[in-house]
Amino acid sequence: GENVEQHPSTLSVQEGDSAVIKCTYSDSASNYFPWYKQELGKGPQLIIDIRSNVGEKKDQRIAVTLNKTAKHFSLHITETQPEDSAVYFCAASITGTASKLTFGTGTRLQVTL
Amino acid sequence: DAGITQSPRHKVTETGTPVTLRCHQTENHRYMYWYRQDPGHGLRLIHYSYGVKDTDKGEVSDGYSVSRSKTEDFLLTLESATSSQTSVYFCAINDGSRYNEQFFGPGTRLTVL
Numbered sequence: 001g002e003n004v005e006q007h008p009s010t011l012s013v014q015e016g017d018s019a020v021i022k023c024t025y026s027d028s029a030s031n032y033f034p035w036y037k038q039e040l041g042k043g044p045q046l047i048i049d050i051r052s053n054v055g056e057k058k059d060q061r062i063a064v065t066l067n068k069t070a071k072h073f074s075l076h077i078t079e080t081q082p083e084d085s086a087v088y089f090c091a092a093s094i095t096g097t098a099s100k101l102t103f104g105t106g107t108r109l110q111v112t113l
Numbered sequence: 114d115a116g117i118t119q120s121p122r123h124k125v126t127e128t129g130t131p132v133t134l135r136c137h138q139t140e141n142h143r144y145m146y147w148y149r150q151d152p153g154h155g156l157r158l159i160h161y162s163y164g165v166k167d168t169d170k171g172e173v174s175d176g177y178s179v180s181r182s183k184t185e186d187f188l189l190t191l192e193s194a195t196s197s198q199t200s201v202y203f204c205a206i207n208d209g210s211r212y213n214e215q216f217f218g219p220g221t222r223l224t225v226l
Contacts, residue, residue, distance in 0.1 A: 001172065004155075006155075032213045034213075034214070034215070036217075041220075042219060042220070043117075043203055043217035043218050043219050043220050044156070044203070044217045045217070046214060046215070046216065049213075049214065089155055089156065093213065095213050098144060098161055098163050098169070099144060099207045099209070099213050099215060100146075100158055100161060100171065101146075101156075101158070101215060102158075103155035103156040103157070104155055105153060105154060105155040106155050
């Protein structure tokens with residue numbers, strides 16, 4: 001089955017700096033890669049996703065890149081703000097197979113003032 | 114929020130007792146999922162449903178059963194709870210469209226003593 005590895009497990013940045021979280025996946029058939037943000041005591045919230053026919057996608061301060069050849073994808077957050085502090089999860093799935101997600105182990109991002 | 118509620122939100126029970134967690138959606142989505150979240154493991158799929166009375170196992174299904182008698186409700190049952198099932202449980206839904214987006218509920222924190 002699919003295996004998703006995520007690094008780093010913790011990340012501390014100063015407000016205004018950029019943050020990058022990286023994930024690798026094992027199943028070359030995976031073609032959908034969402035990112036979730038989880039705040040304390042809440043469920044994961046989808047913040048951005050990318051499909052295998054696209055190399056990069058941006059949404060304001062957030063961007064995701066995908067390298068299918070190397071089987072890795074990354075989340076980039078620019079101009080970080082304190083409200084970006086949360087746990088971020090990457091995931092992978094194959095569309096058309098009940099959309100079962102395989103998650104990475106999470107990255108705790110702390111944005112300091 | 115995606116119209117997903119989970120009940121109860123918190124539960125403490127004793128080893129060997131049966132426990133049922135409920136997920137309710139108002140979106141009329143076809144797919145529903147149960148995940149558990151544990152430190153160092155991210156979110157892992159327990160069971161999922163692709164329609165009324167249609168369910169299948171995920172990667173950590175041992176000790177759990179599910180039922181879906183109505184589109185809007187997906188029940189997760191621990192027939193005889195064990196301490197290893199202490200976790201936070203999340204329900205998720207997906208409309209099965211090509212967009213593949215999966216949305217999560219607020220979670221249930223279960224403690225088995």
